Amino acid sequence: MTTTTEPRPAATLAASALDLTKTYGRGETAVRALDGVSVGIEAQQFTAIMGPSGSGKSTLMHLLAGLDSPTSGRVFLGDTELTSLSDAQLTKVRRRAVGFVFQAFNLLPTLTARQNIRLPLDLAGRGVDPSWEQLVVDGLGLTDRLGHRPGELSGGQQQRVALARALLTRPEVIFADEPTGALDSATGAEVLALLRRSVDQWDQTVVMVTHDPNAAAVADRVLLLADGQIAGELTNPDVDAVIEAVRGLGRA
Template identity: 60%
Template structure:
C-alpha cells in the first residue's frame, strides 16, 4: 500500500476502504495566550482490516487524535467520520449510541467489574444495550484471545495480562467497526504485553478487525501494519510494515522538545 501527501500533516492512503477518516481535523484548547493547538489540520484514513499505531513525543497530539476519532472529545474544526457517519453532526444521544454499537475501546486500565466473571465482563456492553451476542463470533473471540479456560474467573483471580485479554475480548465481542486502544499494554510486563499485542494482531489477521492503537513503544508498534507519527499536532511520517528498529530510528528524529528534525 502506498501513501500520498496532500498537505503538510496529511498522509492519506490511496487504496482501501476507510473505517475512520479525519479531514482537516483541528483541536484547540483554551483561548488567547493560553491557547494550545493540539491538532493542526490533520487528515488521515484508518483502513478496514488494518492495524495502525499512532506514535509521537509527549504532547504531539496522538491521544487527542484518537479521542477525537473515537467520539470521546469534541473537535474544533474539520471532520471526523466513523464509516460514513460524521461525528460532528451527532447529538449526545446518537454519539453515545455510535460509540456503543460501532466502536470498541481498550485502555491501560483494564476497567473490569470485580464482581463479574470474565465472560460477564466480556458481554457486559451488549447486556447493557439489550443485545444478545453472536454465539459463534463470541466463541471465536474467546478462542483468539486464549481465554477458554478462564471464563468463570473473576478479575482478582486473573493476572494483569489475562485481565487485559478480557478487555480485548470485550472490545471485540460486539463486532465493532473499529477498535481504539490507548497504550493498551502500558500497565503490563513485556511478556503479557506481547501476548495482548499478538491477540490484537490475530484479531486483524483472522477476524478482519480494524485496530488503531496509541503507543510510545517501538516494539508494540512493530505489531502494526502501519505507523503514523505526530509532532506538534501534525502527521509528519507514515511507515508501512514497521519494524521495531525502523520505528526507533524514526523516533530518534525527534528532539528533546518533541519537534521533528
C-alpha cells in the same frame, strides 16, 4: 500550517479525519493539541500512532473514536460523520461500531470475566452471538477464566478480557490506548500478538496509540505525530525503522 497525509480511497476507510483541530483553553493559555490533521485509517489493517509526549496522539485517537469533539474539522467512522451527531446518537454509534482497549483494562471489579465481556452488548440491549463469543473466548485463551472476577486474574488475563469485550460487538474499529503499558514485556507481546491475530484472522481494524517501538512494529502502518501534526508514516515497519523515525522527530 496544515499537515496532511493522503487518505486511502473512501471505500476502504474504517475511520477518517479532515482538517482536524483541537484546542484546549482560551486566550494566552490555549494549547492546540491538533493542528489541521487529515488522515485515513484503512479497514482491516493495524495502525499504530506514535509521537513524543504532547504530540497529540491520544487526542487524535479520542477524536477518531468519538470520545471527544474537535474544535473544528470533521470525523468519520466509515460513512458516518461523527461530528454531525447528537450526544445520544454518538453514544449509540460507539456502542455499535467501536471497541476500546485501555492501559488500565477498565473492567468492573464486581462482574465476572464473562459479564465484563458481555457488558457492551447488555448496555446496547443486544443479544450475544454464542458461536462468535465462543470463537473469541477460545481464541484469547479465556475459556477457563470466565467465572473469575478481575481481582482473580493476572494483568495479561485482564487485558485479554478487555480485548474480548472489544471484539464481541464486532466493531468497525478497535481503539487501543497503550494496551501494553501496564504489562511486563512477555505478557505485552502476547497481547500484541492477539491484536495482530484479530486483524489477520478476524478482519478487524485496530488503531493503537503507543510509545513502544516494539509494539508499533507489530502494526501494518505507523503514523508519526509531532506538535499536533502528521510528521510522517511508515508502512510494514520493523523495530529499527520505528526507532530511527522517532529519533528523527526528536532531532526535528
